Amino acid sequence: MIRWWVSALQLTELFVSSMVHLLYGFYIFSTAVAGDLSQALDEWFKPNMNLVFKEEATTTNVDGLPPIVLVHGIFGFGKGRLGGLSYFAGAEKKDERVLVPDLGSLTSIYDRARELFYYLKGGQVDYGEEHSKACGHSQLGRIYEQGHYPEWDEDHPVHFVGHSAGAQVVRVLQQMLADKAFKGYENTSDNWVLSITSLSGAFNGTTRTYLDGMQPEDGKSLKPICLLQLCRLGVIIYDWLDIPWLKAYYNFGFDHFNMSWKKMGVCGLVDCLMGNAGPFASGDWILPDLTIQGSMRLNCHTFHNTYYFSYATKRTRKIMGVTVPSSILGIHPLLFIRVLQMSQWVYPPDVAPPYKGYRDEDWQDNDGALNTISMTHPRFPIEHPSQFVANDSDCQPLQPGIWYYKFVEADHILFIVNRERAGVQFDLIYDSIFERCRKHVFRKTPPTLPNKLQQ
Numbered sequence: 001m002i003r004w005w006v007s008a009l010q011l012t013e014l015f016v017s018s019m020v021h022l023l024y025g026f027y028i029f030s031t032a033v034a035g036d037l038s039q040a041l042d043e044w045f046k047p048n049m050n051l052v053f054k055e056e057a058t059t060t061n062v063d064g065l066p067p068i069v070l071v072h073g074i075f076g077f078g079k080g081r082l083g084g085l086s087y088f089a090g091a092e093k094k095d096e097r098v099l100v101p102d103l104g105s106l107t108s109i110y111d112r113a114r115e116l117f118y119y120l121k122g123g124q125v126d127y128g129e130e131h132s133k134a135c136g137h138s139q140l141g142r143i144y145e146q147g148h149y150p151e152w153d154e155d156h157p158v159h160f161v162g163h164s165a166g167a168q169v170v171r172v173l174q175q176m177l178a179d180k181a182f183k184g185y186e187n188t189s190d191n192w193v194l195s196i197t198s199l200s201g202a203f204n205g206t207t208r209t210y211l212d213g214m215q216p217e218d219g220k221s222l223k224p225i226c227l228l229q230l231c232r233l234g235v236i237i238y239d240w241l242d243i244p245w246l247k248a249y250y251n252f253g254f255d256h257f258n259m260s261w262k263k264m265g266v267c268g269l270v271d272c273l274m275g276n277a278g279p280f281a282s283g284d285w286i287l288p289d290l291t292i293q294g295s296m297r298l299n300c301h302t303f304h305n306t307y308y309f310s311y312a313t314k315r316t317r318k319i320m321g322v323t324v325p326s327s328i329l330g331i332h333p334l335l336f337i338r339v340l341q342m343s344q345w346v347y348p349p350d351v352a353p354p355y356k357g358y359r360d361e362d363w364q365d366n367d368g369a370l371n372t373i374s375m376t377h378p379r380f381p382i383e384h385p386s387q388f389v390a391n392d393s394d395c396q397p398l399q400p401g402i403w404y405y406k407f408v409e410a411d412h413i414l415f416i417v418n419r420e421r422a423g424v425q426f427d428l429i430y431d432s433i434f435e436r437c438r439k440h441v442f443r444k445t446p447p448t449l450p451n452k453l454q455q
Helices: 003-045 109-121 127-135 163-180 206-214 227-241 244-249 261-273 294-296 333-344 424-439
Strands: 068-071 123-126 140-143 158-163 193-199 306-315 318-321 323-325 387-388 403-409
Touching: 003 227, 003 333, 068 109, 068 163, 068 333, 109 123, 109 140, 109 163, 158 163, 158 333, 158 424, 163 193, 163 294, 193 424, 206 333, 227 261, 323 333
Parallel strands: 068 158, 158 193, 193 306, 306 403, 387 403
Antiparallel strands: 123 140, 318 323
């Protein structure tokens, strides 16, 4: 009888979680469509007036400034997707030289890092022969006729700002640059990256992956009935239908797996749905990379010439020794249940822990998507150099090769998509990020004060 009750509760939770995520996805999609329709109607009915008001041209010279590249997280999107909607809620307008690449929203950290390189340098995305054969997808992908920063090299480095999984994408890319992993580019190095700023970055994985359906035994396979199984089925059907206007509006990023009905037919669809083919069969998608085990495999070097800063978010607090959500109205409805679940989750006692010294209490604080311990700096399997920052003045000037981190009371999506929800905190966070990037403009010259940059 007890088993029936437990099963009923689990199915109820799965139904509620599925509906909440589906409704939020529909809200985002409909908001983007409504915004585009409103803009189109404004242009259609706008009177044709000869009087044109022109803004004065900006005289700021940005030619010598390294670009700041904003890298989105899981289920995210870059400039050009979802119409005029901005993943970073318009933060890209705060600086004259900001790039917002559109990477696969569910593709693996490895694939996204490869895509990011060619987005900047230009050319056709090359996922690598060995990796492509092992994962069962095409070696070549999207073509960038013109790179968004083709001069990118050691003398023209860039700043990266990554949200959620986007922070790990940038770190893996920097390791690839150090390893000279791009065919035809033998001069790459870690010095191509001037700084990395992480906003709720997924450095050490998250226990939410296990709640959503990843098996804690290996961090790779899925439970038979779970939220991620529903997600898997939906993504496969979405890609198989291959509706051009819909995929142009939003794309999960699996085009190199050739899952379109034109290429794989009905038999291929059945194979994918049964788990015999595609990214979910090979494990070449983002969720295995976000488990604790997957993150440990990805955690690479912290380089001594790069500046690092991270913002770790949390929406929990302790009451009489028990970790609970710190707010009700302050947490997005999409995340409230997960904040509560993650604060109470324990690793199965019959499963070997992911690393020596693992303790459930270390992973209780969270923001509804990631555990706070995961966001400060790379910790596992080897802890990287780090320093806690209470006030920004405590770390002036920054030293390269050290992860400076501070805690922020916020849920996982407070600083993206909806700017009004974060209020003044939105401006404080992004202003400090861009100001910090601009303080470290050149690596080869002595430190320059910000007010000197304007002279």
